[in-house]
Amino acid sequence: MIPEYGHFALILALCLAILQSVVPVWGVYKNDRYFMSLSRSLALGQFVFVAIAFAVLTYLFLQDDFSVKVVASHSNTLLPNIYKFSAVWGNHEGSLVLWILILAAWSLAVAIYSRELPLDMVARVLSVMGMISIGFLLFSLLTSNPFERHLPNTPLEGSDLNPLLQDPGLIVHPPMLYIGYVGFSVAFAFAVAALSSGRLDAAWARWSRPWTNVAWGFLTLGIALGSWWAYYELGWGGWWFWDPVENASFMPWLMGAGLVHSLAVTEKRGVFKSWTVLLAIFSFSLSLLGTFMVRSGVLTSVHSFAADPERGVFILAFLALVIGSSLTLYAFRAPTVASRSHYSLWSREMLLLINNIVFLAATLTVLFGTLFPLIMDALNLGKYSVGPPYFNAVFVPLMAIMTVFMGFAPSANWKKTRADKLKMQLAVAAGASVLVGLTLPFFYGAEYNIWAALAVCFASWLIMTLFLDMRNKLRNAQSISAGLSRLSRSYYGMVIAHLGFAFTIIGVCLVSQYSVERDLRMEPGDKVELAGYSFQFDGSRAIQGPNYSGQEGVIQVHQAGELIAVLYPQKRRYHAQQGQVMTEAAIDNGLMRDVYVAMGEPLGEEAWAIRLHYKPFVRWMWLGGLLIAFGSFLAAADKRYRLAAKEKAGVKDTVAEAV
Amino acid sequence: MVQRFKLFLPLAIFAIVAGLFYVMMNRIDEGEYNPQTLPSALINKPFPSFAMPQLEQLDKTVIQADLLGEISIVNVWATWCPSCHVEHSYLNYLASERNVVIYGVNYKDESDAAQKWLQEKGNPYRLNIFDKDGKLGLDLGVTGAPETYMLDHRGFVRLRYQGPLNEAVWQEKFQPLIEQLQQEQQAFLQSAVNWPQAGVQG
Numbered sequence: 001m002i003p004e005y006g007h008f009a010l011i012l013a014l015c016l017a018i019l020q021s022v023v024p025v026w027g028v029y030k031n032d033r034y035f036m037s038l039s040r041s042l043a044l045g046q047f048v049f050v051a052i053a054f055a056v057l058t059y060l061f062l063q064d065d066f067s068v069k070v071v072a073s074h075s076n077t078l079l080p081n082i083y084k085f086s087a088v089w090g091n092h093e094g095s096l097v098l099w100i101l102i103l104a105a106w107s108l109a110v111a112i113y114s115r116e117l118p119l120d121m122v123a124r125v126l127s128v129m130g131m132i133s134i135g136f137l138l139f140s141l142l143t144s145n146p147f148e149r150h151l152p153n154t155p156l157e158g159s160d161l162n163p164l165l166q167d168p169g170l171i172v173h174p175p176m177l178y179i180g181y182v183g184f185s186v187a188f189a190f191a192v193a194a195l196s197s198g199r200l201d202a203a204w205a206r207w208s209r210p211w212t213n214v215a216w217g218f219l220t221l222g223i224a225l226g227s228w229w230a231y232y233e234l235g236w237g238g239w240w241f242w243d244p245v246e247n248a249s250f251m252p253w254l255m256g257a258g259l260v261h262s263l264a265v266t267e268k269r270g271v272f273k274s275w276t277v278l279l280a281i282f283s284f285s286l287s288l289l290g291t292f293m294v295r296s297g298v299l300t301s302v303h304s305f306a307a308d309p310e311r312g313v314f315i316l317a318f319l320a321l322v323i324g325s326s327l328t329l330y331a332f333r334a335p336t337v338a339s340r341s342h343y344s345l346w347s348r349e350m351l352l353l354i355n356n357i358v359f360l361a362a363t364l365t366v367l368f369g370t371l372f373p374l375i376m377d378a379l380n381l382g383k384y385s386v387g388p389p390y391f392n393a394v395f396v397p398l399m400a401i402m403t404v405f406m407g408f409a410p411s412a413n414w415k416k417t418r419a420d421k422l423k424m425q426l427a428v429a430a431g432a433s434v435l436v437g438l439t440l441p442f443f444y445g446a447e448y449n450i451w452a453a454l455a456v457c458f459a460s461w462l463i464m465t466l467f468l469d470m471r472n473k474l475r476n477a478q479s480i481s482a483g484l485s486r487l488s489r490s491y492y493g494m495v496i497a498h499l500g501f502a503f504t505i506i507g508v509c510l511v512s513q514y515s516v517e518r519d520l521r522m523e524p525g526d527k528v529e530l531a532g533y534s535f536q537f538d539g540s541r542a543i544q545g546p547n548y549s550g551q552e553g554v555i556q557v558h559q560a561g562e563l564i565a566v567l568y569p570q571k572r573r574y575h576a577q578q579g580q581v582m583t584e585a586a587i588d589n590g591l592m593r594d595v596y597v598a599m600g601e602p603l604g605e606e607a608w609a610i611r612l613h614y615k616p617f618v619r620w621m622w623l624g625g626l627l628i629a630f631g632s633f634l635a636a637a638d639k640r641y642r643l644a645a646k647e648k649a650g651v652k653d654t655v656a657e658a659v
Numbered sequence: 660m661v662q663r664f665k666l667f668l669p670l671a672i673f674a675i676v677a678g679l680f681y682v683m684m685n686r687i688d689e690g691e692y693n694p695q696t697l698p699s700a701l702i703n704k705p706f707p708s709f710a711m712p713q714l715e716q717l718d719k720t721v722i723q724a725d726l727l728g729e730i731s732i733v734n735v736w737a738t739w740c741p742s743c744h745v746e747h748s749y750l751n752y753l754a755s756e757r758n759v760v761i762y763g764v765n766y767k768d769e770s771d772a773a774q775k776w777l778q779e780k781g782n783p784y785r786l787n788i789f790d791k792d793g794k795l796g797l798d799l800g801v802t803g804a805p806e807t808y809m810l811d812h813r814g815f816v817r818l819r820y821q822g823p824l825n826e827a828v829w830q831e832k833f834q835p836l837i838e839q840l841q842q843e844q845q846a847f848l849q850s851a852v853n854w855p856q857a858g859v860q861g
Contacts, residue, residue: 278669285673296684312684320677327670336662371679378682519813519847521728573710581708581722602724609727 003068006056007147010097013049013104014137016042020107020130024123036123040111043126046133047104054101057146058088067154070094070146076160076576078547086171087161092295092311093146095174099291100136102175102182103129110186110211117207124193125186132185135318143311160547160576169229177222177249181287183215184252187259188284191277192326195333200273205266208280210636212263213493216256217632223249224625232585237517237596237613239621242391247370248290251363255283258359260632265352269414271343274334275356281330285323286363292319293370346419348412351405358402365394403458403505406498407465411472422472429468433461444514444616455509462502466495493635500627507621516614519600523607531614533595534558539606540599548572548582553599553608557588564588569599569610594618706733706814707798714765714773714787721788727814730840731760732807732833734784734824735796737768738776740804746823747780753829754783763787766796766804809836812844 020042027035057070061084066072074091075084089095107129114122140146164170187208194204226249231239240246259279266276296312343349369386407429411422437457441449470487477483516531524539538554550572557565567586574582585598593616600609708723726733734750736743753759763784765773770789777787790796799808809818818836820828 274666282669289676292680296680312687316677316680316684323673324670324677327673331663331667331670334666336666371676374679374683377686378679581710600724600727603728609724 002056003060003065003147003149006053006060007145009049009052009056010137010141010147013046013053013100014134014141016046016049017130017133017137020046021127021134022130024127024130028120028123033119036119039123039126039130040114042130043104043107043111046130047101047108050097050101050104054088054097057094057097058085061085061088064158066156066158067149067151068146069148069150072150072155072158074158074161076158076547078575079158079161079166080546082168082171083161083166086165086174089174090161090165090170093140093144093148095178096136096140096144097146098175099178099182100133100140102178103133103136103185106182106186107133110189120197121193121199121207124197125189128189128192129185132189132322135322139311139314139318143314158576160574163548163572163574163582164233166547167229167233169225169233173222173225173229176218176225180215180217180219180222180256181249181252181290183211183218184256184280184284184287186211186215187280188326191280192329195277195326195329198333200277200333200335202267202270205263205273205276206641209260209263209267210638210641212256212260212280212283213632213636216253216260217629217636219249219253219256220625220629220632223253224622224629227625228622231618232587232596234583237515237585237598237611237615239511239618242369242388244370245290245294247366248293251366251370252283252286252290254359254363254366255279255286258356258363259283261352261355261359265349269343269349271349272353272356274330274336277334278330279356279360281323281326282363285319285326286367288315288319288322292316343414344416346412346417348409348414348417351409351412354405355402355409358398358405362395362398365398366391369394399505400454400458403462403501406501407461410466410469410494410498425468425472426465429464430461433457433464436460449513452510452513455505455513459502459505462498462505466498470495488638488640490635490638490640493631493633493638495631496634497628497631500624500629500631502624503620503627504624507617507619507624510617511615511621514616515618518612520610520612521603521607522610523605528612530612532559533564533614535597535610535612537608537610540602540608543570543572545572547576548574551599551602553586553597553610555586555597555610557595557597565595567595567597569597571599571602589619591619592616702816702819704816706808706810706816707795709788709795709798711795712789714763714770714789715777715782717770717789721786723814725786726762726810728812729760730812730837730844731762731785731810733762733764733810735764735766735799735801735804735806735808737766737804738772739768742823743805746805746825747783749824749826749829750783751781753824760785764795764799764801765789766801767791767793809833809840811840812847 020039023035023042024039027033027038060068060071061075062081064071064075064077064084066075070091070093074094075087079087087094089098107126110125110129111122114125117125190204190208190211194200223246226246227239230241231237259276259282262272262276262279265272292312292315296315369390372386408426411417411426434457437453437455437460440456441453444452473487473491474480474483477486518528518530520526520528522528522537524537527534527536529535534557536556536558538556540551540553543550543552550570552568552570555567555569556563557567565588567588569586570584572582572584583598583600585596587597588595593614596613596615598611598613600611602608706723706726710720710722713719713721734746736746750761754761761784763786765787768789768791770791773787773789777784788795793801799806805823807820807824808816809820811817817840818832820832822828824833
């Protein structure tokens with residue numbers, strides 16, 4: 001009976017979603033404040049019922065209720081509890097419920113933290129979010145019901161979760177990613193609300209900004225986690241494959257990066273309104289497009305869910321409805337009159353415009369590369385594949401161009417930069433960063449590597465210009481600490497996020513250029529030197545896990561004669577899933593380098609194929625991702641957003657906010 | 660007016676993309692398009708892992724590891740496939756005269772018929788994977804037999820060829836790649852030697 005409760009809760013949530021999308025707008029139309037204010041309670045109600053459905057599904061997994069199809073095909077009694085938990089979203093049906101839950105949570109968050117907003121705006125925004133929710137609830141209930149049963153022939157044992165997904169990283173990766181994806185629905189809803197009400201102004205940009213920043217921060221975390229997971233779980237040391245599903249999450253990220261910056265211009269200067277609203281629509285559209293690509297079977301990837309044409313048609317129709325109608329609204333309502341505000345060629349507006357153009361170009365590059373095989377096949381021009389060479393060739397130069405301008409942006413002024421003194425300082429920073437970049441490779445690696453030099457040039461240019469600007473901002477302060485405390489959180493957010501970007505550049509480029517890897521046959525007692533480390537293979541031993549058994553190698557790593565780590569890479573064979581074999585890499589990590597060991601294949605007589613990697617600076621990439629996300633959150637926590645709330649809300653609501 | 664017109668551009672682009680998806684989904688439905696068969700799917704990626712019975716000895720299990728360590732080709736074949744009959748003698752020639760390491764994937768076949776085939780026609784394969792349900796074939800993205808994959812010394816897929824092998828195809832596609840892969844393997848072994856104070860001891 002319990003699965004049916006979950007099913008019923010999902011149906012009730014659908015009913016509430018329908019009300020949430022209709023009633024508030026009707027209130028706006030009739031100018032009835034009561035109906036408008038109902039939007040908040042309806043959002044709460046919807047959240048409660050979706051949460052019940054999700055809790056029920058989780059309970060079914062934890063209880064091994066194999067009468068439920070999803071549980072039977074993605075879990076197993078031997079599966080550790082923590083993975084039963086993540087198995088809830090390790091499949092198409094359950095992940096959809098997670099998606100809906102997160103959407104409901106975002107709606108609830110908007111309902112709670114929207115006191116400064118005019119009521120009709122809240123009503124419009126929540127109504128748009130309700131409509132999106134209807135689409136996904138219908139999708140779940142009609143094509144992918146998670147509570148479908150296997151009656152009366154209930155299997156005694158489930159077929160287990162894909163071993164690739166039995167990993168701590170995968171417990172948090174999908175929720176983070178979805179919080180980011182779905183979070184763009186808030187920016188989208190604000191954009192649609194602004195377009196339909198005709199109030200596309202600086203206030204709209206200020207409301208959207210913190211929401212967009214938070215969503216984008218979570219998406220950054222999700223992508224970084226995914227890359228980290230691929231690195232240690234797939235067992236061959238790769239961290240980004242330009243796989244269609246990775247691209248599906250990367251495109252909204254790129255577009256979101258554009259949006260985050262474009263919103264800044266619209267908020268501060270009131271320009272680029274049509275452009276910003278378009279980016280908001282695009283960011284969420286690309287999230288939906290990603291969902292479509294992963295679940296329809298149009299593209300193939302290691303990550304994609306079981307494809308089903310029926311589902312594909314449903315999402316495509318939904319996609320056409322949401323994106324098509326919002327773009328139609330945009331075409332009719334976006335302002336065509338150019339803003340009166342003028343800015344010169346050498347202004348912050350201009351630099352942010354360049355940022356936007358680069359991010360748009362990067363998004364289109366990735367989109368084009370992802371869809372190219374489809375386009376060629378549709379035109380009967382043959383089968384093609386697009387791999388890393390294309391993406392790297394186009395993407396890297398784009399990012400390099402952007403980094404150059406990115407260095408100018410913090411010190412540039414709105415409208416027109418007063419340049420004289422600054423020019424000199426920037427020239428010094430440029431010279432210094434070129435110097436740093438060009439000299440570093442001499443200290444590193446045997447051969448001079450020009451790509452590493454360039455990467456370090458760009459990264460140090462970013463870092464130096466950031467500090468230059470900070471110093472200039474502190475120039476008139478009485479003391480450094482007084483000056484630092486006067487800088488706003490959004491400024492710190494910017495600095496941290498840009499620093500993060502510099503870190504990511506260093507990580508990505510240096511690990512690509514300076515990695516050393518070897519595949520070797522090793523017998524017990526064999527010793528190998530690699531990049532200054534000596535690896536000694538002490539043989540392998542049998543291991544027994546809860547739902548797998550396998551072999552574990554023992555490898556001592558010495559540096560300069562001292563033992564620095566003993567690594568235990570594993571080869572696991574999972575009992576269910578037709579004995580799928582998994583490689584568990586063992587990593588000795590550090591800020592400056594990772595030492596990465598994976599077991600290949602047994603080669604007989606206790607010999608094993610062993611894969612040894614030396615990966616310098618690889619952590620910087622993910623550390624950079626963390627900094628970008630943190631900066632993004634910090635900027636969203638800027639005082640001015642709350643200040644605006646207090647000014648409007650007056651005495652009564654300040655009490656409420658204190659609670 | 661022209662300004663307003665421009666604003667319809669994103670909508671138009673989206674309509675084209677949505678149309679593309681619609682067309683492609685129909686093609687998938689009708690079996691004309693299968694994203695799994697894109698040549699990219701596995702190129703430069705490791706051969707998919709599997710555990711399956713060996714055709715020659717059905718109680719013995721073959722795993723991915725058994726195919727690794729040498730430059731080799733993996734040939735997907737079946738007794739029901741006419742082109743495989745044509746191709747077979749050439750495979751025998753490759754194995755005996757040119758010492759090419761060939762692994763077989765016996766794809767969606769009957770084990771009796773397949774074993775009889777090998778007895779009668781000769782067995783060019785070092786071993787055969789018995790993929791009765793076509794599961795490995797699915798992972799490989801096999802559209803039909805025969806199909807041949809080339810693996811490098813690391814066990815990464817480097818080439819995929821659909822259709823029967825013959826001397827012309829071999830000279831055009833496989834031979835140049837083999838030479839390249841041998842150089843890569845040499846370079847790899849060299850690097851093992853040349854690394855500062857390197858050397859495999861023991």
